[in-house]
């Protein structure tokens with residue numbers, strides 16, 4: 001089947017694909033799950049996901065390689081993280097094999113939506129787990145749904161490897177001992193207003209500081225932060241209230257094992273940004289987005305350049321991209337073939 005999709009110019013917008021996976025948890029167990037065509041869910045008006053935010057989600061991608069095969073990048077890490085998120089909001093685990101099998105089924109059933117090799121586009125998978133069923137007290141739902149849908153996507157931040165500017169937010173997205181480490185919808189609800197303020201001021205998004213002292217960089221609304229110091233170290237914030245990004249941990253490995261760099265997870269002080277020669281945002285959707293500058297207290301701190309990607313960021317990007325699309329050999333276990 002041929003689709004009328006301009007693969008090279010895709011952004012990050014919803015496109016309805018043909019099939020999605022749905023599985024129900026009831027009376028302590030998951031059913032076998034199935035692929036369905038309908039992209040609407042019918043759930044109780046009293047579902048905990050709707051009222052008390054009892055839900056979590058994931059994001060991962062399928063990549064078309066040069067030889068036409070299709071592969072996933074570290075889906076086991078997404079499976080582990082959805083279960084850490086689920087436990088934080090009292091939802092049942094999705095067994096790792098079930099998670100990966102559901103992702104593979106959805107990719108295979110929507111194979112013609114997997115963008116061609118060389119277009120730069122990918123098939124984004126969105127697994128999610130929600131509390132459903134009749135309930136009104138603030139307590140866990142009686143039933144849960146685990147679903148996976150997919151859509152072809154291009155860059156999350158316009159321009160891909162073109163630098164973007166961010167602004168430091170006065171708001172917090174998560175609290176110490178809160179749910180920042182979990183990929184739950186409430187964190188994203190908290191980020192909508194600060195994001196809109198940032199965009200209205202001409203920035204791609206905002207960067208959050210640590211909620212306790214507002215002195216340390218935490219992360220972007222949908223990606224982690226990293227900086228390259230002037231003496232070539234890969235630095236990324238360590239905090240219990242940011243999402244442990246699978247891309248970030250992959251880049252730490254690439255920086256040390258492929259590029260021979262020193263790597264540190266530690267505090268990044270917003271008043272010491274001049275320690276960095278380059279900076280970037282990283283995540284599944286964002287891939288690596290170079291940060292041109294960060295606006296704080298009335299001033300724009302520019303890193304490498306507002307228009308061009310820095311040399312180390314480019315090397316990190318090329319290696320990650322190469323592994324994901326099958327052109328560079330990845331570490332053992334990072335690539336899972338779908339077909």
Ligand code: PLP
Pocket residue numbers: 059219220221222223224243244245246247248282283284285
């Ligand atoms: N931080 C936030 C808040 C995110 O939503 C994401 C996206 O998943 C990331 C970081 C990056 O995480 P990952 O690299 O696992 O996609």
Ligand code: COI
Pocket residue numbers: 058059060222223283284285286
């Ligand atoms: C991802 O990178 O997968 C994300 O979840 C970011 C986002 C679009 C919320």
